[in-house]
Amino acid sequence: MKTRQISAWIAAVGLLASSAVFTSCSKDDDTATLPPIGGFNSADEVAASNLVAYWGFENSNNEGKSSTAPSKATNNSFVTGVKGQALQLNAGYLVYPTIAALSSANALPSVTVSAWVNTANNGTAATSVFALTQALATQDDWNRGPINMYVETGSFKPASDTIRFHAAFHTYSGGNYSVGGDNVNGFGLEDAGKKYQVVKGAKTWVHYVMVYDGANSTIDLYANGKLVSNSDYRKRDVGGAPIGNIVLAPPTQVLIGGWPSAMTGYTKSSDQGWQALYTGSIDELRVYSKALSTADIGSLYELEKAGR
Known part of the structure; x- marks a missing residue:
């Protein structure tokens, strides 16, 4: 026993x-x-205190921090992404009601928007990845932001593997549009050490980041962790005076995959013939209320690429 x-x-x-x-x-x-990358164990740790909005698209279109669902979603589904699932759009878009963290005058004095994109409509028309806009019934022009992050997919033939990124910021004074600036990986001399770098990335996943630093009035674009934007357009000023911090005109709305124009419900903003709705995939969309450093952007790229 x-x-x-x-x-x-x-x-x-x-x-x-x-x-x-x-x-x-x-x-x-x-x-x-696992060994840390840039001192971080996961992408969620990068500038965590300044992450104000996040879309993981894990079989949900909701913004993760506020659980805000889109007020309208068209031609959207989910596919395998860089990390888990990703948003798939087929000439579609998502528009959101006001998200509080993105809708106060001083919410984004500086800003970083990071996303993985896989665009399929290269060589047709320009398509938007992310826009922070004025209210649907207020915005009267697609190019008044305050944040526009898009891809000039009409610039190259469908057989080309080249992709051109373009992003812009805009600021308001007393609720009225004031000034803005943009940058692009194009125009003039190309390649590292000159003005900009060509990005090879049509029809494949590319990590696309825009950064506006209000303290220095600079706008930069990154692809796969590397600075690719045109150095001629980096410093933005008006009449020699720096633009400074972004001031929003609340309430704002978020638009993913579409342009703020009549085609997406912005009734005061006319459609443009060179613009189209997004076709392809978007994943791990993050908005920060600060200008991330080159090192942090590199860490974010490596961590998300590793599924972390």
Whole structure:
């Protein structure tokens, strides 16, 4: 009888030990024990206190921090993304009601918008990735932001693997449009050490980041962790005076995949013939209320690329 009890006790201890070993190999523990990248274990740790909006598109279109659902979604589904699932648009878009963290006058004095994009309509028309806009019934021009982040997919033939990024910021004074500025990886001399870098990335995943630094009045664009924008357009001023911090005109709305024009419900803003709705995928869309450093952008790229 004692022998049986001892044997049963040994078997139980062995089972507990096996369970402990199995538990130690869980996904969360594996991530925590992987070597840090840039001092971070996951993309969520990068500038965490300044992350004001996030879309992971894990079988949901809701903005993750506020749980805000789109007020309108057209031609959208989900596909395998860079991390888990991604948003798939087929000439579609998502428009959101006001998200509080993005809708106060001083919410985004500086801003970083980061997203993974995989565009399929290269060589047709320009398509928008992300826009922070005025209210649907207020905005009277697509190019008054305050944030526009788009892809000039009409610039190259469908067979080309080249992709051109273009982004802009705009500021308001007393609720009225004031000034803005943009940057692009194009125009003039190309390649590293000159004015800008060509991005090879049509029909494949590319990490696309725009940064506006209000303290220095500079706008930069990154692709796959590298600065690619045109140095001629980096410093933005008006009559020699720096533009400074972005001031919003609340309430604002978020538009993903579409242009703020009549085609997406912005009734005061006319449609433009060179613009189209987005076709392709978008994943891991993040908005920060600061200008991320080149090092942090590189870490974000490497972490998300690794599924972390």
